[in-house]
Amino acid sequence: MTARRPRQLNPRKIPRQARSEATVRAIFEATIQVLLQLGFARLTTTRVAERAGVSVGTMYQYFPNKEALLHAVVSHYLDRVAAAVEESCARTMGKPLGTASDALVSAYVMAKCGDIAASQALYRASSELEVSEPVTAAFGRLNRAAARLLGSAPDAAFEDIEDVAFSLVAALTGATRVAIENNADRRGLDAFHRKMLEMSRAFLHSASMARSRQSAVRDERPVP
Amino acid sequence: MTARRPRQLNPRKIPRQARSEATVRAIFEATIQVLLQLGFARLTTTRVAERAGVSVGTMYQYFPNKEALLHAVVSHYLDRVAAAVEESCARTMGKPLGTASDALVSAYVMAKCGDIAASQALYRASSELEVSEPVTAAFGRLNRAAARLLGSAPDAAFEDIEDVAFSLVAALTGATRVAIENNADRRGLDAFHRKMLEMSRAFLHSASMARSRQSAVRDERPVP
DNA sequence: CTAATATGTGAAGTGGCCTTCATCTTGTGG
DNA sequence: CCACAAGATGAAGGCCACTTCACATATTAG
Numbered sequence: 001m002t003a004r005r006p007r008q009l010n011p012r013k014i015p016r017q018a019r020s021e022a023t024v025r026a027i028f029e030a031t032i033q034v035l036l037q038l039g040f041a042r043l044t045t046t047r048v049a050e051r052a053g054v055s056v057g058t059m060y061q062y063f064p065n066k067e068a069l070l071h072a073v074v075s076h077y078l079d080r081v082a083a084a085v086e087e088s089c090a091r092t093m094g095k096p097l098g099t100a101s102d103a104l105v106s107a108y109v110m111a112k113c114g115d116i117a118a119s120q121a122l123y124r125a126s127s128e129l130e131v132s133e134p135v136t137a138a139f140g141r142l143n144r145a146a147a148r149l150l151g152s153a154p155d156a157a158f159e160d161i162e163d164v165a166f167s168l169v170a171a172l173t174g175a176t177r178v179a180i181e182n183n184a185d186r187r188g189l190d191a192f193h194r195k196m197l198e199m200s201r202a203f204l205h206s207a208s209m210a211r212s213r214q215s216a217v218r219d220e221r222p223v224p
Numbered sequence: 225m226t227a228r229r230p231r232q233l234n235p236r237k238i239p240r241q242a243r244s245e246a247t248v249r250a251i252f253e254a255t256i257q258v259l260l261q262l263g264f265a266r267l268t269t270t271r272v273a274e275r276a277g278v279s280v281g282t283m284y285q286y287f288p289n290k291e292a293l294l295h296a297v298v299s300h301y302l303d304r305v306a307a308a309v310e311e312s313c314a315r316t317m318g319k320p321l322g323t324a325s326d327a328l329v330s331a332y333v334m335a336k337c338g339d340i341a342a343s344q345a346l347y348r349a350s351s352e353l354e355v356s357e358p359v360t361a362a363f364g365r366l367n368r369a370a371a372r373l374l375g376s377a378p379d380a381a382f383e384d385i386e387d388v389a390f391s392l393v394a395a396l397t398g399a400t401r402v403a404i405e406n407n408a409d410r411r412g413l414d415a416f417h418r419k420m421l422e423m424s425r426a427f428l429h430s431a432s433m434a435r436s437r438q439s440a441v442r443d444e445r446p447v448p
Numbered sequence: 449c450t451a452a453t454a455t456g457t458g459a460a461g462t463g464g465c466c467t468t469c470a471t472c473t474t475g476t477g478g
Numbered sequence: 479c480c481a482c483a484a485g486a487t488g489a490a491g492g493c494c495a496c497t498t499c500a501c502a503t504a505t506t507a508g
Contacts, residue, residue: 174400199430241474
């Protein structure tokens, strides 16, 4: 419940030389690799450092503790996904509903499937260990982007955009998670992608039509 | 990947007297409570035993290790959810597509929301700690039940029932997870429930119509 | 080139948690 | 009522991971 942060999560020191930047990158990648190969339960600071080719002490120079490490890795990854979706939404503002729907779905699915290994690894990490805050933040960004996009479609009108956007994004993100966890091969994911395009379009048209019918009865004046 | 099971997961002993059955129940409930109040990372065998009002040794008489405990709790919970959905599907076989869709969605959402606390707690646990096997099993049951249900609808025909069922169940389960994790109040969940009913109907009708159009073109002979 | 600063090292300390087992208590069949 | 089985106890062992810190090495500035 309470998003308490009893521990320091900010980097203890920021990289100033090229050498240390490479170190931090190596630690990031090592974290994902360990997560993938050994799972969260067997991810230890020593193992990550070893895999990254640095000593444990080095790791603790940039991340005050293990939790901060996971937090950083998850946040960095979610940032990229959210940014990709936001950008796609921005490019599609004002387009018809079907186009907007496709853009939203494809941007998300492709961002997640661009690096399936990383996605799988981070689903494992993000689920537990108090990293729920960056997950919630990223979800909020998707939610807002979707709501704005839907609101901008000229051929649609929703009476409860918030609920529609929430449900759509929940279905999209949740289903993608299930698909990636259960069905990692490209073929299955392609089929899944197509079905999600269809599901989103169908849902949005249905939700939009419901409004049209009602508004046509209630008041006739067109939207400004 | 490999579903290795290096550790014994079966109960070390099964309860024979009423006393011990109560003990096991108490341990189950204590596990959920600890999970909810302290999170997975701080769930320890000692704490669960303490909360259950028994000693650690007692716990180890029924569960050979911590992992087995979590496995048992998660499996038990998922069994109930899967059974509820299967039963609802069985009752709805042969009904029109819209009815079937509603039954599937409502059965799942209500099973999950019946005990929101437990659902939240178990989402935390099931994500990590090698309990993915019961999750996969339950998902498979839902998937098969959905596929059979869709196949039985007299007013629908799908060219790829497997993909449709998979995507629908993925969206349903994934979205519900997101909703429960993000949005625990009853009001929001009710709105979510309604939207999922709408999404499922819209998707299924769309997927079914696509088939109708194609089959009408390709061959005219009715399905046997 | 030298001092100052940034970065890297890894053995050792510390604490917590899982698990065991010798022993005690409670229930049951004869 | 007794003996045997089932159930319960919890202190102690052992293991393992996180984290620290005194010291070594590399880089940069002047």
